[in-house]
Amino acid sequence: MNTSYDVAAVAVIVVLTLGIGTYGLRLARTTSDFLVASRTVSPLWNASAIGGEYLSAASFLGIAGLVYAYGVDMLWYPVGFVAGYLVLLLLVAAPLRRSGAYTVPDFAEARLNSPLVRRLASILVVAIGWLYLVPQLQGAGLTLRATTGAPVWVGAVLVAVVVTVNVAGGGMRSATFVQAFQYWLKLTALAVPAVFLLLAWQGDGAPDLAGPTGPVFRETTSVQLDSPVLVQVLERVVVTEAGAPRVLEPGPARLAPGTVVFPAGSAVPHVERIEAATGDAWARPLSGAGGLEHPLYATYALVLATFLGTMGLPHVRVRFYTNPDGAAARRTTLVVLGLLGVFYLLPALYGALGRLYAPELLLTGRTDAVVLALPGALFGGLTGDLLEALLVAGAFAAFLSTSSGLLVSTAGVLIQDVLRGTVGDFRRATGVAIVVPLLLALAATSLPVGQVVGLAFAMAASTFCPLLILGIWWRGLTAPGAAAGLVIGGSLSAGAVLATLAGLADRGWPAALLSQPAAWTVPTAFAVMIGVSLATRSRVPADVGRTMLRLHAPEVLGLSRGR
Amino acid sequence: MTDTAPPTEPPRRVAVTSPRRGAVRRPPGRQVLAALDEQDVVGELLIRSLMRAQLTLALRLAAVFGFLLGGLPLLFAVAPRTRDTEVLGIALPWLVLGGLVYPALWGGGWLYVRLAERNERDFVDLVERS
Numbered sequence: 001m002n003t004s005y006d007v008a009a010v011a012v013i014v015v016l017t018l019g020i021g022t023y024g025l026r027l028a029r030t031t032s033d034f035l036v037a038s039r040t041v042s043p044l045w046n047a048s049a050i051g052g053e054y055l056s057a058a059s060f061l062g063i064a065g066l067v068y069a070y071g072v073d074m075l076w077y078p079v080g081f082v083a084g085y086l087v088l089l090l091l092v093a094a095p096l097r098r099s100g101a102y103t104v105p106d107f108a109e110a111r112l113n114s115p116l117v118r119r120l121a122s123i124l125v126v127a128i129g130w131l132y133l134v135p136q137l138q139g140a141g142l143t144l145r146a147t148t149g150a151p152v153w154v155g156a157v158l159v160a161v162v163v164t165v166n167v168a169g170g171g172m173r174s175a176t177f178v179q180a181f182q183y184w185l186k187l188t189a190l191a192v193p194a195v196f197l198l199l200a201w202q203g204d205g206a207p208d209l210a211g212p213t214g215p216v217f218r219e220t221t222s223v224q225l226d227s228p229v230l231v232q233v234l235e236r237v238v239v240t241e242a243g244a245p246r247v248l249e250p251g252p253a254r255l256a257p258g259t260v261v262f263p264a265g266s267a268v269p270h271v272e273r274i275e276a277a278t279g280d281a282w283a284r285p286l287s288g289a290g291g292l293e294h295p296l297y298a299t300y301a302l303v304l305a306t307f308l309g310t311m312g313l314p315h316v317r318v319r320f321y322t323n324p325d326g327a328a329a330r331r332t333t334l335v336v337l338g339l340l341g342v343f344y345l346l347p348a349l350y351g352a353l354g355r356l357y358a359p360e361l362l363l364t365g366r367t368d369a370v371v372l373a374l375p376g377a378l379f380g381g382l383t384g385d386l387l388e389a390l391l392v393a394g395a396f397a398a399f400l401s402t403s404s405g406l407l408v409s410t411a412g413v414l415i416q417d418v419l420r421g422t423v424g425d426f427r428r429a430t431g432v433a434i435v436v437p438l439l440l441a442l443a444a445t446s447l448p449v450g451q452v453v454g455l456a457f458a459m460a461a462s463t464f465c466p467l468l469i470l471g472i473w474w475r476g477l478t479a480p481g482a483a484a485g486l487v488i489g490g491s492l493s494a495g496a497v498l499a500t501l502a503g504l505a506d507r508g509w510p511a512a513l514l515s516q517p518a519a520w521t522v523p524t525a526f527a528v529m530i531g532v533s534l535a536t537r538s539r540v541p542a543d544v545g546r547t548m549l550r551l552h553a554p555e556v557l558g559l560s561r562g563r
Numbered sequence: 564m565t566d567t568a569p570p571t572e573p574p575r576r577v578a579v580t581s582p583r584r585g586a587v588r589r590p591p592g593r594q595v596l597a598a599l600d601e602q603d604v605v606g607e608l609l610i611r612s613l614m615r616a617q618l619t620l621a622l623r624l625a626a627v628f629g630f631l632l633g634g635l636p637l638l639f640a641v642a643p644r645t646r647d648t649e650v651l652g653i654a655l656p657w658l659v660l661g662g663l664v665y666p667a668l669w670g671g672g673w674l675y676v677r678l679a680e681r682n683e684r685d686f687v688d689l690v691e692r693s
Contacts, residue, residue: 072660075657082665082668083668089675090621090675091625286646296637296640300633327683330679331676337668473618545607552610552613553610
């Protein structure tokens with residue numbers, strides 16, 4: 001495997017990102033320039049930009065990795081990511097554009113006239129932004145490790161530095177074009193290798209993707225381990241470890257760092273975290289393949305988190321202001337639905353082919369690398385190298401674009417609301433905003449990136465979803481109600497997230513409830529927000545009628561929109 | 564209407580078109596606009612009716628998708644045979660979750676945009692006509 005192509009791919013993406021960022025900075029120096037320029041942007045470009053920012057490490061690597069390890073139930077992740085946009089379109093898109101508020105804190109203040117709710121919302125934006133940044137940096141680390149063998153921190157630090165330089169320099173945000181380009185790059189980078197892989201699979205006689213047996217090594221495979229691994233051996237097998245034969249009996253076994261050679265046709269031992277599953281069980285919904293606890297509950301909680309969490313993601317919303325009016329916001333969202341739907345046809349394919357051609361990742365536990373491992377496994381030589389480089393380029397485009405969007409939103413809120421007066425300027429705030437997720441990413445390397453993103457969705461669904469939906473559609477929402485809902489929903493979901501990140505519960509109902517908290521935190525947040533609002537009815541803002549008019553009346557009427 | 568007209572005369576031909584389609588936009592009816600702007604009883608009623616129409620539409624579509632998509636895991640749970648059923652050579656769960664769901668979601672979005680814009684057009688017409 002020639003790693004120079006991968007390094008070149010990363011270098012090209014980094015230079016392009018910084019280059020276009022700097023160029024875009026000269027083109028659009030102020031926010032109003034940015035806004036005015038954006039009105040000449042067509043819905044397709046605008047939607048591509050939203051897609052470019054939305055498709056993150058979780059979409060590019062994480063979903064395939066989850067499907068690979070846990071089976072068909074994981075397809076609810078991409079379905080939820082897209083359905084979340086439909087919910088956003090139905091309930092939030094046009095009114096939020098008409099509200100004229102750029103961020104949720106802005107919206108909260110405009111709707112409820114409450115500095116307290118504004119501040120709470122700001123803290124939550126930062127928390128969700130940080131949580132969402134962690135898997136991006138993690139993904140960068142494991143991509144470089146999987147392709148070049150560099151330690152995990154290299155990729156994470158590289159992306160953190162590039163994004164900070166880019167955002168602090170004012171790039172990225174100003175250029176809708178860059179983000180739009182990123183969408184098409186990511187789609188190409190995932191689609192072209194997929195076609196090659198499918199053809200190779202066909203050429204291989206289209207072997208069954210789901211059979212009565214578990215994954216096996218199809219040919220003699222040497223697995224490189226750079227840290228000790230605890231595995232469950234399923235069948236007796238004689239391997240070559242460090243040049244000497246070793247018999248692995250069924251049951252737990254410890255493999256030392258080094259090279260282990262497995263004979264062709266032997267069953268793949270699984271890393272402790274992932275339970276072995278036959279192809280049939282893996283392909284069947286609700287089978288709990290891979291050791292998933294309480295799959296029916298987990299599925300519904302995931303559905304709730306992703307369907308309702310999308311509207312609350314900080315970097316998603318800002319893009320809606322590049323639409324001239326509410327109707328355009330709706331049309332753009334519709335195009336986004338189409339673009340995302342096309343992209344999400346692909347990750348499942350990688351996950352399924354990985355069971356056949358890259359089963360060793362079930363042993364090493366590096367399931368998130370399945371997308372990157374496939375070209376090398378199916379094609380030798382230049383074809384494999386080039387396809388892998390293309391995937392690396394797409395993956396880095398995903399890390400950089402999503403991280404940039406998140407960092408802009410997080411740093412902006414940080415300097416405006418949370419650390420007012422204590423941080424000097426936007427550049428310093430950007431530095432603060434990236435350090436925390438970087439440390440978290442270096443600390444929590446064992447969780448799959450797709451799952452961490454799922455936690456960010458759960459937190460957004462438990463806080464901003466009730467605030468936005470009730471704020472837009474219910475006149476009775478009061479500042480105390482909103483504040484209570486944000487505090488309860490935020491602390492419950494954050495507690496579940498922290499417990500999961502710390503690995504406090506890994507079996508049974510506690511694990512299911514904490515790793516997929518949305519099913520109980522979202523209804524609680526709604527109930528608290530509604531209940532406290534009803535109890536403080538006298539605090540309904542006096543100008544709620546005018547706010548509702550602004551949120552819902554079409555712009556063509558030309559009603560006075562300023563406050 | 565009375566029937567004093569001579570019965571021999573054929574009915575006059577009328578052109579039936581959508582009102583105001585393509586017509587030059589007349590400045591909105593002043594009174595209603597002012598009512599909206601000043602938040603009096605009429606204005607309140609108008610904007611409430613628009614909100615109700617839009618919310619009903621959104622909730623109906625959300626309910627349809629909630630039923631179709633949200634019902635799937637339950638279907639798989641109570642009718643285990645659906646987990647293995649093959650359609651066109653692909654297992655049903657993979658076909659639906661890996662492919663069919665995306666055009667369906669797009670279709671739902673398309674329908675919503677059409678109907679929501681119609682609600683808004685009706686509202687604007689109502690304001691302008693009065």
